[in-house]
Amino acid sequence: xxxxxxxxxxxxxxxxxxxxxxxxxxxxxxxxxxxxxxxxxxxxxxxxxxxxxxxxxxxxxxxxxxxxxxxxxxxxxxxxxxxxxxxxxxxxxxxxxxxxxxxxxxxxxxxxxxxxxxxxxxxxxxxxxxxxxxxxxxxxxxxxxxxxxxxxxxxxxxxxxxxxxxxxxxxxxxxxxxxxxxxxxx
Amino acid sequence: xxxxxxxxxxxxxxxxxxxxxxxxxxxxxxxxxxxxxxxxxxxxxxxxxxxxxxxxxxxxxxxxxxxxxxxxxxxxxxxxxxxxxxxxxxxxxxxxxxxxxxxxxxxxxxxxxxxxxxxxxxxxxxxxxxxxxxxxxxxxxxxxxxxxxxxxxxxxxxxxxxxxxxxxxxxxxxxxxxxxxx
Ligand SMILES: CC(C)(COP(=O)(O)OP(=O)(O)OC[C@H]1O[C@@H](n2cnc3c(N)ncnc32)[C@H](O)[C@@H]1OP(=O)(O)O)[C@@H](O)C(=O)NCCC(=O)NCCS
Ligand SMILES: CC(C)(COP(=O)(O)OP(=O)(O)OC[C@H]1O[C@@H](n2cnc3c(N)ncnc32)[C@H](O)[C@@H]1OP(=O)(O)O)[C@@H](O)C(=O)NCCC(=O)NCCS
Numbered sequence: 001x002x003x004x005x006x007x008x009x010x011x012x013x014x015x016x017x018x019x020x021x022x023x024x025x026x027x028x029x030x031x032x033x034x035x036x037x038x039x040x041x042x043x044x045x046x047x048x049x050x051x052x053x054x055x056x057x058x059x060x061x062x063x064x065x066x067x068x069x070x071x072x073x074x075x076x077x078x079x080x081x082x083x084x085x086x087x088x089x090x091x092x093x094x095x096x097x098x099x100x101x102x103x104x105x106x107x108x109x110x111x112x113x114x115x116x117x118x119x120x121x122x123x124x125x126x127x128x129x130x131x132x133x134x135x136x137x138x139x140x141x142x143x144x145x146x147x148x149x150x151x152x153x154x155x156x157x158x159x160x161x162x163x164x165x166x167x168x169x170x171x172x173x174x175x176x177x178x179x180x181x182x183x184x185x186x
Numbered sequence: 187x188x189x190x191x192x193x194x195x196x197x198x199x200x201x202x203x204x205x206x207x208x209x210x211x212x213x214x215x216x217x218x219x220x221x222x223x224x225x226x227x228x229x230x231x232x233x234x235x236x237x238x239x240x241x242x243x244x245x246x247x248x249x250x251x252x253x254x255x256x257x258x259x260x261x262x263x264x265x266x267x268x269x270x271x272x273x274x275x276x277x278x279x280x281x282x283x284x285x286x287x288x289x290x291x292x293x294x295x296x297x298x299x300x301x302x303x304x305x306x307x308x309x310x311x312x313x314x315x316x317x318x319x320x321x322x323x324x325x326x327x328x329x330x331x332x333x334x335x336x337x338x339x340x341x342x343x344x345x346x347x348x349x350x351x352x353x354x355x356x357x358x359x360x361x362x363x364x365x366x367x368x
Contacts, residue, residue: 042279097228098350135356138345161343163320163363168280179343179361 006066006131007123012116014066014089014123019054021067021085026050028108037145038106041170064132065090068107068120086111089124091132099135101128105151117151125155129184136183142167143176157182189255189265192313193305198268198298200252200305205240207253207267212236214269214290223327223351224288248276252309254289254302268293271306273314282318283310287333299333307337311366318365324349325358339364 007014026047028034035041057065068087087107094101103124107117128134139157141148157180165174189201212233214220221227243249251272255265269289276283287302310316321339323330339362347356 095349098348098356100348136348160345161341161361163342163361165365166280166282166318166363174280179345181345181348183347 003067005069007127009071009119009123011071011114012086012119012123013069013071014120014127015069017054017057017065017067017088019051022050022054023047024085025088029106031109033109034106036169037142037148039167062094063090063092064094064127066124066127068105068116070111070116086116087120089120091124091128091134091137094132094134099133100137101132101134102138102140103128104139112147117147118154121151121155125182134184136181138182139180141178141180142169143178144169144172149178149180152180152182155182156186189253191255192252193309194257195301195305196257197296198254198256198301198305199265200271200302200309201255201265203240203251203253203270205237208236208240209233210267211270215288217291219291220288223324223330225322247278249274250276250314252306254287254298256293256298268298269302271302273306273310273316273319276314276316280318281316282320283314283316285310285319285321287330294329299329300336303333303337307364316366318363320364321362323360323362324351325360326351326354331360334362337364 003015003018005013005015026045057063066089067085068089069084070086072084087105089103089105091101091103103121105117105120105124107120125137128137137157138160139152141152143149143162160179160181162179163177166177167175169175189204191199191201193200243251249272251270253267254269254271256268258265269287271285271287273283273285285303285306287299287306289299289302307319310319319339320342321334323334325331341360342363343361345359348359349357351357
């Protein structure tokens with residue numbers, strides 16, 4: 001059975017997560033390089049807590065989490081589910097009254113630097129504006145994470161400001177947190 | 187019995203917020219004037235839910251809410267509750283928090299908001315040993331912007347057309363920050 005695909009891009013697509021891939025995600029995301037610029041490095045995640053997280057996704061109205069999938073060449077048209085997964089991307093803090101939300105994303109280490117992050121963000125922007133009918137998106141990046149800022153700017157996000165020395169990062173020290181925004185139709 | 191005071195100011199002081207204060211807070215904070223720019227203003231929350239929020243906050247180490255009490259005149263009876271000031275999202279790993287304040291309508295414009303924030307700042311830096319505070323405020327909330335700037339907060343982020351406010355449409359929202367002066 002193929003998983004439902006919500007957006008198809010040139011190299012990557014966005015789909016629904018399946019339960020069987022949780023252990024793979026859990027070990028790929030445990031990578032220090034992947035965790036480095038995420039918000040809560042002090043927290044311990046267990047495989048059980050990842051399953052709980054997975055179970056909670058469909059129940060939460062204020063967020064959407066989607067799998068980032070690599071499009072397979074010569075595929076029979078059907079999308080398989082285990083080896084295609086390369087990361088995930090989420091729309092969080094969905095604020096219905098103000099019609100806005102925040103996005104966050106991560107790719108497995110071995111898929112960085114090939115434009116996949118840029119395309120995944122462009123697909124989630126389209127999903128947020130055209131499927132959720134939101135008006136605005138924001139994103140936060142710790143300043144040393146140049147790749148993440150580049151991905152946002154290439155998708156038209158604008159820097160809205162920075163909180164100085166806001167987050168302590170292992171072996172770097174306190175770094176600035178950058179805030180980006182994107183208005184629909186801009 | 188008087189309310190225990192954690193930090194004394196000249197016009198108001200910060201004290202312990204009691205469970206028995208909830209009905210008064212619930213009534214005073216549920217007016218359109220007070221709620222106008224507050225997060226979650228669109229929600230209709232029951233008194234029962236307000237008690238539950240109070241109870242869960244007692245067990246939560248990431249949030250701390252203080253009573254703002256008007257100092258009693260010498261020889262007069264007990265002090266009056268005028269509102270609350272809170273340190274929310276306390277992030278112990280990064281030693282920072284977000285500050286928020288609300289006063290009952292009848293106490294606005296007397297400098298109490300400015301003093302309540304200054305006391306909360308001292309509480310955060312010198313009692314909790316935090317190194318940084320932030321506050322989120324929208325552009326049309328002039329009194330709140332004023333209160334932040336009078337306490338030395340600096341505008342760090344401007345989100346354009348960010349939040350919806352009745353009769354005003356989508357308005358800009360700011361994040362302010364303040365560092366502890368070592
Ligand atoms: C952030 C992340 C998703 C980027 O994905 P990616 O697929 O590697 O990004 P892309 O290949 O689409 O684009 C990266 C861009 O950043 C640029 N870049 C890389 N490192 C950079 C740096 N230090 N400074 C500036 N730009 C940089 C690349 O040159 C590329 O731009 P280009 O295509 O114009 O050359 C990925 O690095 C990741 O998952 N990181 C760990 C989790 C994380 O930090 N998530 C974001 C939290 S805000
Ligand atoms: C924000 C709040 C706590 C301010 O408290 P306060 O005790 O009235 O504030 P102060 O008297 O200390 O200071 C208010 C300042 O704003 C100024 N001000 C008031 N209304 C103003 C207006 N419409 N335009 C410009 N300045 C205004 C006052 O003149 C005063 O400045 P000054 O001392 O230089 O004259 C109070 O208005 C409140 O509870 N509002 C509702 C809840 C809320 O919005 N909280 C903040 C969420 S971010």
